Amino acid sequence: MSTLDDLVDDLAATLGAPCILEDPDFRLLGFSDQRDVDQVRQRSILEKGSTPEVRTWFRSHGIGEAERPLRTPADAELGIVSRICVPVRHLGRLQGFFWLLDAHGEIAESRWEEARPYAESAGALLSLAERRQARRDASYRDVVEGGPDASRSAASELAGAAGLAPDEPVRVALVQRPDLARQLPSRPSRGGMVWIRESAEVCAAVVRAEPLTNASVDVPSVLAGLGLSRRVPDLDLRTIVGIGPVVPAIDDLADARSGALVALRVGRQTGTSLTTWERLGPLRLLGVARDADLARSLVPADVATFLHGAQPALVETVRTYLQEAASATRTASHLGVHRQTVYHRLEQVERATGIDLSSGTGRLELQLALELAPFVLPRGPER
Structure with missing residues (x-):
């Protein structure tokens, strides 16, 4: 059996029009390589589906009950061009719709039935694919949970x-x-x-x-x-x-x-x-641990207070200092400031956090806190 992508492309080639495949809720399943689509299909591709107004408009033309292809008219206000709707069903159950854009009515009604084999194949494939996917999803859940x-x-x-x-x-x-x-x-x-x-x-x-x-x-x-x-x-x-x-x-x-x-x-x-x-x-x-446990263990209260209220320049300076292996010279060069400015800012950080930056353990403690705080504190540091 062909894949859905193949069916979309083949139907587009057969009837010579851009083709879209959507599920019954107008969610995109596939589209042909012919990209000349109207505003409605662009939204379907890029914005997870059509708007409620557009869905209601299409349903008002009887597409949900249709057993055979039908034409829907254009609506300039909604950005809709005329198209052929081909219902996709399996054992009577609606599985979706093929849409063939035909703004100028070039696809004669006598040719619409050429879409039926594609719709039948797509319906069977969608029904089978959903059952197979549901089983795989369940197996995955059993393995990981x-x-x-x-x-x-x-x-x-x-x-x-x-x-x-x-x-x-x-x-x-x-x-x-x-x-x-x-x-x-x-x-x-x-x-x-x-x-x-x-x-x-x-x-x-x-x-x-x-x-x-x-x-x-x-x-x-x-x-x-x-x-x-x-x-x-x-x-x-x-x-x-x-x-x-x-x-x-x-x-x-x-x-x-x-x-x-x-x-x-x-x-x-x-x-x-x-x-x-x-x-x-x-x-x-x-x-490996809950956010609250990480915050309590690795982000001391004084550090959390500092991160919530510190000037961005102080946070940026100490972060750069730690990343530059505690080199004030490289930190000053990276930030484009004088080395004495770096020293002054680091002294402010030490006073605010109570951490001695001349200590390797202190630097490790502060670096871990800086990395984790945006993820484990109620509010991350100002940036």
Whole structure:
């Protein structure tokens, strides 16, 4: 059976018009490479779906009850061009819609039935894909959250779905990307990986460790490695990826997922599009203890007070000083200030925090507090 992407492209080629595939709630499942779409389809692609007003407008034309293709008219006020709607059903149940944009009425009604085989194939594929995806999601939950008995058989099933050996090293990549969870069941399978719906906004890719480990550290390369090779720049800019550590086998998936959750959390809070476990440094501690425990243990009260109220210049100076291996000269050069200014600011920091910056232990304590405070305190330091 063809993949949904193939069906969308093939139907577009058959009838010579840009083609969109959406689910019954007007959420995007696929679109052809012909990108000449109207405002409504642009919103569908870029903004997770159509507006309530647009959905109501289309439903008022009977598309939900239709058994055969029908034409919907244009509406300049809503930014809608005329199009052919092809209901996608399986065993009578509505699975979605193909939309063929036809602003000038070039697709004759006598040709609409040419879309039926594509709709039948898409309906069967969507029904099967959803059941398969639900089973994979359940197996994943058993592995990362269940007890040993539940997780052992689930891990074996998940490994089989991914084409992985049970003792093969794996990683988890968490991808926050608009509409990906909706599209997931219909995505074609790839050897060495399996996709899971982690939540409504985040999907997890369980993958063979080596390809991700060797991938270039940028979002387009990682997404291509995960099979998300169709570039949509506006979506790419709204995509955040967190990659967890390599674990020895799929039985250890909970550890890989925990690390990926930390990486995704850091990426969200810092506005970083790609965060890997290897680059987290002290922030890995976010995965081993509760925020309140980390704050109590590693962010002394005086340091927390300082971070909440300090001048940004003081925080920037001490952060740079610690990153520059306690070199006042390099700190002054980096900040473009006199070395005496650095010394003066550091004295202010010592008085406010009670930490002796001439002590290695003191510097370690303050650096850990600086790294963790934005994540574990009610409010992060001023920046």
